[in-house]
Each structure stands twice: as C-alpha cells, then as structure tokens.
Amino acid sequence: MLIRVEIPVDAAGIDQLLRNAFPTSEEAELVHRLREDGLLTLGVVATDEEGGVVGYAAFSPVYVDGEDRQCVGLAPVVVDEAHRRQGLAEKIIYEGLDSLNEFGYSAVVVLGEPAYFSRFGFQNAAEHGLHSKLPGTEASFQVYPLADGEMENCKGVVEYSAPFGRG
Structure with a gap:
C-alpha cells in the first residue's frame, strides 16, 4: 500500500x-468541480500494488468571515470497502495533515462524526471560535489546529468553497 x-x-x-x-x-462530482475550479488544495491517495486507488481524502479551501485565512476543509474521505477497518483512512488523513502543516496552513475543519474524527485530534470548532455557516452543525463541526498560535487568525464563521453549494 502506498500513501501519497x-x-x-x-x-x-x-x-x-x-x-x-x-x-x-x-x-465524485464535487471532487471533479473542485479540481476543475482549481480549488483542490490537496488530495491524498492510497494505492494498491497495481496502482489502483483504494483510498482518498480531499482538502479544499474554506473561508472564515469571507476571507482566506489559510484554513482548509476535509471532504470527502473514502476507503474502498475491501480495504476498510485496516487503518487506511487514518494514514490518509495523517498524511494530509502533515503535508498541510508543512505547507504552512493554519487549520483543517471537518463536518463529521465527533467520535470518529476526535481519534485524529480534531476538536469541537466552537471551542476555538469557529462556527459553521450551516445551521444545526455545531456538535459535528470540528477543527484540527496545524500550528501553535495559528488559530488566532481563524476565528469566525466558516464557509466552504462554491462547489460545495452546487447541487
């Protein structure tokens, strides 16, 4: 298995x-639009021995109070059914977080199951002063601070890029 x-x-x-x-x-259409619009900050894949894609995580820009504050959103994350429950999603997510940290990004947000994403170090976003623009998502909206002190620049209402709003 290769993660890259x-x-x-x-x-x-x-x-x-x-x-x-x-x-x-x-x-699939969301990722296509993100790529087409130049809004795919980072994509991480897991490939099998034949080079087939068996896992994927996409990271794209999010805006805080309408501004680019070097924060990105994680979505979607997927692992092929035959390769689930082997820690592959964890490896893909950590590879993405490490790369984004090296690139100088401030934080990663995710809208997902808190019990699952807290395993990777994601925390309730509201506790860090970040709030989703989507109503009713406070409990599932989480953040992973990438660098000490960087969260000071990432406080406010978070909005995902335009492809997330298209049907």
Whole structure:
C-alpha cells in the first residue's frame, strides 16, 4: 500500500472509488468541480500494488468571515470497502495533515462524526471560535489546529468553497 499526494493520472481511479463508495455521484462530482475550479488544495491517495486507488481524502479551501485565512476543509474521505477497518483512512488523513502543516496552513475543519474524527485530534470548532455557516452543525463541526498560535487568525464563521453549494 502506498500513501501519497494525488497526481493527474489518479483522477479516473478517484472518480471510480467515489462513485462505488457512495450511494449517489454527488461526491465524485464535487471532487471533479473542485479540481476543475482549481480549488483542490490537496488530495491524498492510497494505492494498491497495481496502482489502483483504494483510498482518498480531499482538502479544499474554506473561508472564515469571507476571507482566506489559510484554513482548509476535509471532504470527502473514502476507503474502498475491501480495504476498510485496516487503518487506511487514518494514514490518509495523517498524511494530509502533515503535508498541510508543512505547507504552512493554519487549520483543517471537518463536518463529521465527533467520535470518529476526535481519534485524529480534531476538536469541537466552537471551542476555538469557529462556527459553521450551516445551521444545526455545531456538535459535528470540528477543527484540527496545524500550528501553535495559528488559530488566532481563524476565528469566525466558516464557509466552504462554491462547489460545495452546487447541487
């Protein structure tokens, strides 16, 4: 298993993985739009011995009070059904967090199950002064601070980039 930053040749495998893993094509279309609009900050893939994509995590810009404050959102995260429960999602997410930290980003936000994402160090975003623009998401909106002191610049209402709002 190889965990690495996605390259252009991975796009078809990522698309197929997303279409197979989710009940609709919404996530595949989202990643396509992010890539097409130049809004895919980072994509991390897990590939099998033949180079097939078996895991993926996308990171894209989010805006805090309408400004780019070097924060990104994590979505979607997916692992092929045959490779689940082997710690692969954890490896993909950590690879992304490490890379974003090296690139100088401030924080990563995620809208997801707190019990799951807290395992990676995500914390309730409201406790850090971040709030989702989406109503009713306070409990599931979480943040992973990437560098000490950087969260001071990331306080306010978070909005995902335009492709997340398209149907």
